Amino acid sequence: MTVHVYVAPGFEEVELITIVDVLRRADIDTVMVSLTAGTQIQGAHQISVHADAPFHQVAGQTPELIVLPGGGPGTQALLAHIDLHARLQAQISAGKRVAAICAAPMVLAKIGLLQDKNACCFPGCENTLLDGGANITAYNVVTDGLITTSRGAGTAGLFALELVALLKNEAIAKEVGRTMLYL
Incomplete structure (x- = not known):
């Protein structure tokens, strides 16, 4: 099982690192994919990361999950x-x-993936989500069908644990959460 986390210049560092860290702690193969030609990308707060692969290198692959961190x-x-x-x-x-x-859920709304979906x-x-047909909820993490959304840096841990539960199971998500003192 593989997850691709897309990294664009100006990404929100807490979201990216938290998501990748939690997924890897759950033994989920997680690949940071750069949306630039190179693999060194600077975040919104001038923290740089080295992605695992550029966008073109993973063309044609269909991972179990694609994740979009936010940041303005x-x-x-x-x-x-x-x-x-x-x-x-x-x-x-x-x-x-x-x-x-x-x-980043605005991207999903823009391309029509949130039509009639609950999202945050x-x-x-x-x-933007409403314009894309989404039903806005007040929850911090929302999964509706194949799509999971979350609110921001402060909810990144819960978001990542939800992804672990969806990809593996609730018990593994709880164990990872306990070891990180989220739960």
């Missing part, structure tokens, strides 16, 4: 990346999961 500038880069949009649509068409946190997002992004 990072989400703008995600919104502008047309090839990513096609990949997300193919992911859902293949019956595989997609997840987005913070402002960072405060202030709701209108």
Whole structure:
């Protein structure tokens, strides 16, 4: 089982690192995929990470899950990346999961994946989700079918644990959460 976490310039560092860390603690093969030509990407708060692979290198792969971290500038880069949009649509068409946190659920709304879905997002992004046909909820983490959304950096741990529960099981998610003092 493989998860791709897409990394765009200006990503929210807490979200990216928390998600990747929790998934890897659960022994889920997690690949950070750069949306740039290189693999060194700087986050919204000037923290750089080295992605595992550039976007073109994973073309044609269908992981169990694609995750989009948010962050204002990072989400703008995600919104502008047309090839990513096609990949997300193919992911859902293949019956595989997609997840987005913070402002990144706006990408899912823009390409029609949140039509008639319950979802949440960072405060202030709701209108884009509503325009995409989503039903906005007040929950910190929402899974509706193959799509999971969350609100922001402060909910990244719970979001990542939900992804572990969906990909593996609730017991493993709880064990990882306990060892990290989330639960």
